[in-house]
Amino acid sequence: MTDKKTHRSVSDYYLLGKTGLRVSPLCLGTMTFGTEWGFGSDAATARAVFVRYLEAGGNFVDTADGYTNGHSEELLGQFIAETGSRDRVVLATKFTFNSDPANPNGGGNGRKNIYRALEGSLRRLKTDTIDLYWLHVWDGVTPLAEVVATLSDLVKAGKIRHYGLSDTPAWYLTRAETVAELRGLEPVAALQLEYSLIERNIEREHVPAALAMNIGICPWSPLGSGLLSGKYRRSGTSGEGEGRLQTMKSSTNAVFQKFTPRNWQVVEVLQEVAAKVERPAAQVALNWITKRPAVTSSIIGATSVRQLDENLGALDFEIPAELSAKLDAVSRPELVFPYTFFHPSRLALVTGGMQIAAEPPWFRER
Ligand SMILES: NC(=O)c1ccc[n+]([C@@H]2O[C@H](COP(=O)([O-])OP(=O)(O)OC[C@H]3O[C@@H](n4cnc5c(N)ncnc54)[C@H](OP(=O)(O)O)[C@@H]3O)[C@@H](O)[C@H]2O)c1
Structure with a gap:
């Protein structure tokens, strides 16, 4: 194992x-x-x-x-x-x-x-x-x-x-x-x-x-x-290429509607990272x-x-930390209520600033 x-x-x-x-x-x-x-x-x-x-x-x-x-x-x-x-x-x-x-x-x-x-x-x-x-x-x-x-x-x-x-x-x-x-x-x-x-x-x-x-x-x-294979091209507000999404x-x-402006931003950063790690x-x-x-x-x-x-x-292979951080940043889901309350900056209201040992990993990135 x-x-x-x-x-x-x-x-x-x-x-x-x-x-x-x-x-x-x-x-x-x-x-x-x-x-x-x-x-x-x-x-x-x-x-x-x-x-x-x-x-x-x-x-x-x-x-x-x-x-x-x-x-x-x-x-x-x-x-x-x-x-x-x-x-x-x-x-x-x-x-x-x-x-x-x-x-x-x-x-x-x-x-x-x-x-x-x-x-x-x-x-x-x-x-x-x-x-x-x-x-x-x-x-x-x-x-x-x-x-x-x-x-x-x-x-x-x-x-x-x-x-x-x-x-x-x-x-x-x-x-x-x-x-x-x-x-x-x-x-x-x-x-x-x-x-x-x-x-x-x-x-x-x-x-x-x-x-x-x-x-x-x-x-x-x-x-x-x-989409994340990088084989599709952006085309106006949509996309094109060969495969299932076409x-x-x-x-x-x-599940087939993946050609969105937000997704194209993710693909762009993904392709940059892919080029860097070859x-x-x-x-x-x-x-x-x-x-x-x-x-x-x-x-x-x-x-x-x-x-x-x-x-x-x-x-x-390993994705270097700074490139992994770029991928995280561009793809991160929106921080919405009630999760805004659990953000480390707000948690100080509860903990008085003391470090919490069991923070969920999702919040650690924010
Ligand atoms: N529980 C659920 O509701 C649910 C829903 C969906 C899927 N699933 C399961 O998850 C599995 C995988 O889902 P998925 O097929 O959507 O996964 P995916 O990995 O997101 O997409 C796979 C498709 O992408 C294309 N592709 C894969 N590798 C590629 C590569 N290296 N270069 C270029 N294109 C590549 C191929 O389609 P093209 O050649 O057509 O482009 C391939 O069929 C399914 O088989 C099923 O077992 C479960």
Whole structure:
């Protein structure tokens, strides 16, 4: 097991939160396995990416029942079977997406849907257990006690090994962990959230919560869907280039709307830093995210082996402190209420000026 500051490759493994699960610092995301969503890759390319990731020493793969309408899970299940890698791979998938718009229990986080979704995932993935089962998105309605009890039951039954929460409010995470702890149920292993140099809003609540409860964060879209590779050009108030953000430009889904004035400022500084350290922008952006507090494993995507190779090379260098400070400064989230009250300059009102030992790291930068 290695320290985050000194890791050098995808085969330096870390414990995920307070579990005994050892995972690579870069997890392979497979949302791009299959072309059904308009921006993925065909089966042969997806297979080559998967095999290359394993050869490099990676052991952590992420999918979801809904990705490319189930094709991602099918391809992954096939590749794992063909390479005989099921024992080595830490296999993660997700439930929540609706499979049948006419069925109100065909999606969401209720017990009925979790059991339905899990059976489908096990079948497509050709396995009898999931190593890490994610709640994909908070559904806003299912009683939390039902979610935690169901996932704990599945751990006891051996159908899943651990569970995590993706795209939930921080209060929901802390309540889930507290309910689990007080009722002697399975703890939350990990959090999966959008986190990158262009999306740092989770630093307000989720990161301090994860640190306080020793829960590992797995950032998704660490390259901002490709923007932080530096391959897109600014064009008026928008942008252009080749890749997902171009293909999905007309989509109303906010995750594809990355060509904003603020994001272009971040890209500009990123490219300056990349030139100074003589590394591709993608490696600098990934290096930055892997060193953030509470981050255990960042979920990367690649539509070619070339992209994957570039991204796997993101770990074996240090960004000098003065350049890292520039990246922090340009990408820092706005300081808003009530966090203004917790700023060290205001905390003197509480402490009389005495140093507080346990300041959250988020505030230390300000
Ligand atoms: N929980 C959730 O709600 C959620 C949401 C989204 C994703 N995820 C997970 O996170 C994973 C990663 O998300 P993501 O794919 O958005 O991650 P990302 O790393 O931000 O973007 C990956 C995309 O950027 C482009 N790219 C990657 N490396 C590149 C390089 N070196 N040079 C140029 N372009 C490069 C490729 O797209 P193009 O070739 O098309 O440009 C690639 O598919 C997903 O597979 C999924 O497992 C989870």
